[in-house]
Amino acid sequence: MLTGVEVVLAGGDARQLEVIQKLTEMDASVSIVGFDRLDTPFPGVSKAEWTPELLRAADALLLPAVGTDDDGTIAAVFTDRELKLSDPFLEAMPKWGKVYTGMAKPYLRRLCEKHQIGLVELFERDDVAIYNSIPTAEGAVMMAIQNTDITIHGSTCIVLGLGRTGMTLARTLQGLGAKVKAGVRREETFARAFEMGYEPFYIADLARQAEGCDLLFNTIPNMIITAQVISRLPLNAVIIDLASKPGGTDFRFAEKRGIKAMLAPGLPGIVAPKTAGRIIANGLIQMILEDSRQRGEQP
Numbered sequence: 001m002l003t004g005v006e007v008v009l010a011g012g013d014a015r016q017l018e019v020i021q022k023l024t025e026m027d028a029s030v031s032i033v034g035f036d037r038l039d040t041p042f043p044g045v046s047k048a049e050w051t052p053e054l055l056r057a058a059d060a061l062l063l064p065a066v067g068t069d070d071d072g073t074i075a076a077v078f079t080d081r082e083l084k085l086s087d088p089f090l091e092a093m094p095k096w097g098k099v100y101t102g103m104a105k106p107y108l109r110r111l112c113e114k115h116q117i118g119l120v121e122l123f124e125r126d127d128v129a130i131y132n133s134i135p136t137a138e139g140a141v142m143m144a145i146q147n148t149d150i151t152i153h154g155s156t157c158i159v160l161g162l163g164r165t166g167m168t169l170a171r172t173l174q175g176l177g178a179k180v181k182a183g184v185r186r187e188e189t190f191a192r193a194f195e196m197g198y199e200p201f202y203i204a205d206l207a208r209q210a211e212g213c214d215l216l217f218n219t220i221p222n223m224i225i226t227a228q229v230i231s232r233l234p235l236n237a238v239i240i241d242l243a244s245k246p247g248g249t250d251f252r253f254a255e256k257r258g259i260k261a262m263l264a265p266g267l268p269g270i271v272a273p274k275t276a277g278r279i280i281a282n283g284l285i286q287m288i289l290e291d292s293r294q295r296g297e298q299p
């Protein structure tokens, strides 16, 4: 249980509603900011104003999936007010307090470092990233269906990167009857892809593999779908780039060539906010419990 743990939850989208519910079920003391346009009652939760004072006794400050943008703004869909995280807020936090988010941009990293406040990026946890890959893969399939006039069944799909997201996506596409090619860089991943029934190739060979591809999915957060690769794709191919912004596609050249290419960030929050919220909540609760256990063990 989280009895006695003070959590301030600032901003976010529908995913946070699930997180709020889970935290209250665990008996945490929860204050929320950035939900004034929402009429839903949250029993046992206090709606608060965004002031540094609010963080004076906070054990945990929970920010949305992408903590803040490059100038400290916290995305908050349920308010018209601007929420900004700046020096006075972290200055006010107790030194044992921690900031929790899905992933942090350099601004948030620097701010936490400056004020020596711990920063936890939940999507870095393997379990959270793997659970999160489920709604991500479903969202990618949704985008593929919406943007093609062919079935996934029988199509030739390329998945670039067989990490936590790529692995789930490749298996999902294969389950739908696609011919799946997997672009990898390591020999052991090549062997695993072969074992799983995909057609593996090394990334260096991507341009050649692009010929005959119907759907090209990218999970590699590097420029990988270059102009050279795009020039070999059939004109009716679709690129769905899942990698975090700015993605790994030369979008300018794709547009010039008339190839549909889209960056598809935040799919779990779009296609399955409840599930995605539960995934965040479970990871968060585990981390807070571990952190408070460690604090209790310290002399």
Ligand code: NAP
Binding pocket: 129, 132, 133, 136, 160, 161, 162, 163, 164, 165, 166, 184, 185, 186, 189, 203, 219, 220, 221, 222, 241, 242, 243, 244, 264, 265, 266, 267, 268
């Ligand atoms: P991950 O487990 O680290 O997988 C990334 C994969 O990319 C790994 O297999 C890695 O290969 C490969 N890779 C990295 N750099 C490479 C390079 N230069 N050449 C070839 N392969 C390279 O990460 P993940 O959790 O799957 O996430 C992947 C991306 O998707 C991230 O940018 C993440 O933020 C994003 N994401 C987006 C959504 C969404 O809704 N769009 C949802 C979840 C995650 P090795 O195994 O050889 O290292």
